[in-house]
Amino acid sequence: MSTQTKIDDVEFFYLKIPEVLDIGDGSQDALLVRLRAGGYTGWGECEAAPLVSIASWVCPMSHSACKPVSASVIGQPLESVADIRRIHNLVRANSMDLLQADHTLSGIDIALWDVLGKRLQTPVYRLLGYERAFPKVPYASLLFGDDPQDTLSRALKVRQQGFLAAKFGWGPFGQGTVGQDEQQLRAAREGLGKDGILLVDAGTAWGDDVEQAELRLPLLESADALWLEEPFESSALSAYATLASRAGKLRLAGGEGCHNFQQAKAMIDFAGLGYVQIDTGRVGGITAAKQVADYARDRGVSFINHTFTTHLALSASIQPFAGMEKNSLCEYPADPSALGRELSKTQLLPDGNGRIQLPDVPGLGIDPDPEAIEKYLVDVEIQFAGKRVYKTPSLVDG
């Protein structure tokens, strides 16, 4: 008798804090994925609009290349890494014209690696071919303050917390005058001190306007920033390349908007990036992120995770480059929402040297704490042609 392991069940949980604010904090809600196969349970997270991603799991087929994500997942054999890649490619082919599918696949793919790691009693980074996970230097990822004084306080605080590096982004940066941006950068540098690593995230503020970005280059040089992140929209490859050629020792960083391997490859090939930043919860999961990490290494571009939410997302986003010793920096959600903090009991906390280390345990090593987060669960229901196609499942008793 065959005892082949198959994917038995995939559940989606829409979690949110009671009041979501109109700020650049992506940890205010979460779409958690629970996947069961052969008696094991894996977890993943989509860094994506939860309701829309749920709809892409349950929607009816539109045509042969626009199927719901579920059509390519439920019942699939899951015995090996090759099965994960096969399922990944199947979703991408069958849901090619369903735009949101890449974000939905991301959380599922993460859960697939987690469950396979648990079944094979192996950490995910080892399934990916790495012998060990090197410690990473976490940079605290923060929003710019509403004014320079606020930014200064935040920068002082992260140094007190032991972080050696910090990234400031969004908020008022790039939205006002060059002079205002200069004050913000000075405050960030002052708070971090001379030896702190300063990273700056423009949050696509300048669309594809190279001149607007170029006006900030002297300020960024004065503030000794290591990189400028997302000056432009993710696909504005020519604008990136032009700015990169004028940026001196400042490196450009980007890539969080990529929702598949090919887009990230195109950025590496044509955008003049110093750092390619990949969110495993958006790019198609660990499978696609590892492809990007390998390609970036071969092209001399530094791979780094994009993570602003939970420690489950953090573990998933570090696994793809865990074994790359040279890529020592990693993004770290330093000030997440209560939901972000409470999602898991296990957390990746900096050690005495200010570094974090992936746990040497099967899977991702970060299981959500259903009892703690049940209070954030939202009830969602979708009906199609009189039939209920989705209802929020039970998180605790499930």
Added chain:
Amino acid sequence: MSTQTKIDDVEFFYLKIPEVLDIGDGSQDALLVRLRAGGYTGWGECEAAPLVSIASWVCPMSHSACKPVSASVIGQPLESVADIRRIHNLVRANSMDLLQADHTLSGIDIALWDVLGKRLQTPVYRLLGYERAFPKVPYASLLFGDDPQDTLSRALKVRQQGFLAAKFGWGPFGQGTVGQDEQQLRAAREGLGKDGILLVDAGTAWGDDVEQAELRLPLLESADALWLEEPFESSALSAYATLASRAGKLRLAGGEGCHNFQQAKAMIDFAGLGYVQIDTGRVGGITAAKQVADYARDRGVSFINHTFTTHLALSASIQPFAGMEKNSLCEYPADPSALGRELSKTQLLPDGNGRIQLPDVPGLGIDPDPEAIEKYLVDVEIQFAGKRVYKTPSLVDG
């Protein structure tokens, strides 16, 4: 007292034929958009998964750059073309991290141009700056048959129907051996005759595998194909460029997967395309499509529409290059589903010379026929935290 026109209402209608088949026919369902402003009604269509696109209209905010599309549309002033561009950019900024938003915006943007044209008593192509709409030579867009004999019959039929050009795609092409593809191409050429224009669509069959595509180049040359469409995934720019350099007089075509202007620009800049194919229902509507058309013209690449569904979508997709006389070809849904055929009473039918002409009437000139298509309307309901956030509106009495 101000009498400024504002967007009063936007409604989404999920239409489908009773039985959607697992074939590459995108006309089996449709997401229709009805937009009301200042007493006028405009219509648009998303070439997108309907349920998922509806969810992206009504979903709750996740953070400042992940808002529902509705947040940037309802109540917005709509007096001029500048307002449409402003709304377009607002959606893209406020919903930057909501992947599906670009597809949803597409149908809304189309409806915005339609309603503004009606209010200003002007065809959309004139609002876009064209003095006139040149006639286009429609190519019949068809699926390859299951076998070469079937493909031959289809090719003979389109010539009998008066089409001078035809595109064959999907079905078995690229899925089997080179020999099988050769037989399919021979059958298509035989049916079209020596003077017919033959276009071939590989439907991304080869991922980013240049060698697999290259094996077909001699066959495509023998069959005297004008272009090879989508040999690879949309963002596989390097693979496109490499194949283009080896393709001789065969041109590469691609771009239907682009969901914003920057992605299409990157394809024009780096993929070595001869033809950039834009679906107005996916790329962000008429606003983004016109940006692509202008950029393509400046770079010597031919712009052409991608349309496989209704005559509303066809009009919307031709408007952006209606005034470009040199770009004489246009894609034409020659064999749509009953829904595609019945959506509108007015249709863009070929004249005695086998050419089609946009109507010289206000807006897009193609209004859906609610009474005829009500039978295809599906009832959808979405509830969030106990509150109904979407229910299919009435199409006929609305």
